[in-house]
Amino acid sequence: MARNNPSPSKAINRSCFTSRVLFGATLAASLYASVACSNTLKKDNSVPLANATLHGDEVIDTPIGEIKLTDTYFDEEASQRLYDEMDFQRASQSYIWAHPMVSVVTQQKRLEEAYGLTSEHDIVVLKSLKEKRGIVTGNLTVPYMFGYVDLKDGPVVFDYPAGATASGFVDVWQRTVTDIGQTGPEKAQGGTFVIVGPEDDISEYEKPDTYTFQSVSNFLVIALRILDPDPAYMKKFKSEFKMGRLGSDLKPFNYIEDKNIEWSGTAPRGLAYWQRLSEIINHEPIRVIDKAWTAMLEPLGIEKGKPFNPTERQRKILLEGAAMGELMARNIQITPRYTQPWWAGTSWYKSYDFNVPQETETKVQLDERTTWFYEAVYSSKGMVNPPVGAGQVYMTTKRDSKGNLLRADKTYKLTVPADVPVKQFWSVTLYSENTRRPYDNGGTELKDVTLGSRSEQLQYNDDGSVDLYIGAKAPDGMESNYLKTVGDDGWFVYFRLYAPLEPFFDKSFELPDFQLVD
Structure with missing residues (x-):
């Protein structure tokens, strides 16, 4: 079957699919287009999808138009529409699945561009409104500091100072590998931390008087919040916080601050979202728990070991999937259905x-x-x-x-x-x-x-x-x-x-x- 390149004569039916969720279109307009599309294909002798037998000779009314079965089979045009719909659904859900990764790596890339982070010993300090306005729901009361390490280059060792901080080492899924500071294992008393990569054997690095943890990703964020408002403590923290590769000398960080540069850590829209995801998948090992998702991404042109170079068909579906995925994510965010308000009778x-x-x-x-x-x-x-x-x-x-x-x-x-x-x-x-x-x-x-x-x-x-x-x-x-x-x-x-x-x-x-x- 010609699944990816339907003939020009079939284009009118494919266009019903591709016009449903144009990037940036409102949800209402999208639904209107979907209904209009379905109506253009509808025949009087069709059966609703929920009542379909999926057998023999049957015309089935579906959200993507009518699917005509002849001796239980359907033609190439219907096959293409089903593949288009399947890939659209996969793209929409993959947007939701991938968001933690795309968001956190976007923050890294944008900070590197805006503030000139070039070394794993560079840490950006964000204090002003303009600086903090780049952080997705950033806290505007205490300063933030961010640095980034690639564990592909080997385990890292940190000497972390005592004091009132709320910090952590964070993986690509935005999960703390470990808290540091008041809720860390050292309980704000300071300590030595060793962070090993996903393909390292952690047992080789565990030692007494050392907090040793393994990240599931090569990507590692050093995420710091300083709670003590005394400038003297900030100065002391900067001088005492050190890092180095295992077996090498530990060095203080280079703090990039007082730049007052505008930037944006919001995840990109459109094809840029999928480009970022492709880069992440190529950089990181695939967890067992995520293999079903990478299987769904493969027909969309996102595959480990391959560059992101989507076909025109894939581009359209990815654009639509990103837009619908964000609408779905926003709906979950605004009106969560898995929980209840903390205080009864409020929002x-x-x-x-x-x-x-x-x-x-x-x-x-x-x-x-x-x-x-x-x-x-x-x-x-x-x-x-x-x-x-x-x-x-x-x-x-x-x-x-x-x-x-x-x-x-x-x-x-x-x-x-x-x-x-x-x-x-x-x-x-x-x-x-x-x-x-x-x-x-x-x-x-x-x-x-x-x-x-x-x-x-x-x-x-x-x-x-x-x-x-x-x-x-x-x-x-x-x-x-x-x-x-x-x-x-x-x-x-x-x-x-x-x-x-x-x-x-x-x-x-x-x-x-x-x-x-x-």
């Missing part, structure tokens, strides 16, 4: 709602991790299972008290109760739904996009609560408590609790929903 969800390994005994937590990694980056034990008085909790909402999605042209009020149960601090940060990065409302200061317990300008109510306003216009006299939204850029927030205390866990502390003001 507040605990953002990180899955295990660090991203799997249980019976399944991969595909939808759960999609919610997080579509709108955020990185994971750690301190984020998913924070102990009382350590780690972090991230709460999010996309709806107001009436259950309506938050709008950029309206203004809302959030009343934060007095005595938020945290040992360190709490904050509310505004993000764009389009980019999932800190909201670009024209502001130039961190306080233009985030407010919290470390914000000196906040006006508090007599009972110790504080009213925060987010939206198109600040109420008179409340500019100090206001975050601005613009145009039609949809938004959401993270309410962060750093070192949450027991009232959060027993739910005696509760956030109310946003109230529509205007």
Whole structure:
């Protein structure tokens, strides 16, 4: 059969498929095109797909038009439509499966381009709003530092300083190989870590007084958050944090900072998404758990050991699959169906709602991790299972008290109760739904996009609560408590609790929903 190159006479039927989900088209337009396409092929004597016998002589009404069986077989044109639909479905789901990898490697590549990281001893320090605005749902309260190591070149050794940090070594699936700092095995007391690659024998490197871990990927992120606000501690940390290849001398890092350069860590759209995925698959070993996915990618032109050079047919399907995959990921993110709000009667969800390994005994937590990694980056034990008085909790909402999605042209009020149960601090940060990065409302200061317990300008109510306003216009006299939204850029927030205390866990502390003001 001519599966990949149907004759010109068949093109009209193939075009029904390829016009369904044009990249950038709205979902409504996509569905309209699909219905219109199906109607052009429909005949009076067809049977619904659910009632089909799939046997003998039969005309079956399907979402891709009618499939005519003659003696249980179908013709080349129907064969091509079925292959097109199968590959479209595979592309859509593969987008969702691959997102953690594509997102984290995109951040690496974009930081290298913008800040000039050229060595495994380079670490970028992000402090200003412009610098942090590149991080997908970046925290705007404490500085971030990122470095990257390729374990293909051999195991690495780290001397990690003592002190108040929330850090980790992270693999290509954005899982912590190990937490470091307050929720690490050294419990913020400092220590020596050895990280070995996926094809190394970890038993060869395990030694007393050393924390030794194995990464499932060659790609390794050094992800650092410094919680101690004292500049003297930051200086001490930089001088004491060292790394080297096993058997070589350990050296301090080169810190690239105060550049104030705009960049974007949001995963790319279109063919660039698949190009990045192809590069990752060629760089990393394939886990057993992922082999079914790599099998589905092969007909799409993404195969280990081969360059990414899709045919015209594959390009169209990949473009459509990426667009539909992102719509599906956004739907899971906005309206998760596998969980319930943290506080009954509200729309507040605990953002990180899955295990660090991203799997249980019976399944991969595909939808759960999609919610997080579509709108955020990185994971750690301190984020998913924070102990009382350590780690972090991230709460999010996309709806107001009436259950309506938050709008950029309206203004809302959030009343934060007095005595938020945290040992360190709490904050509310505004993000764009389009980019999932800190909201670009024209502001130039961190306080233009985030407010919290470390914000000196906040006006508090007599009972110790504080009213925060987010939206198109600040109420008179409340500019100090206001975050601005613009145009039609949809938004959401993270309410962060750093070192949450027991009232959060027993739910005696509760956030109310946003109230529509205007």
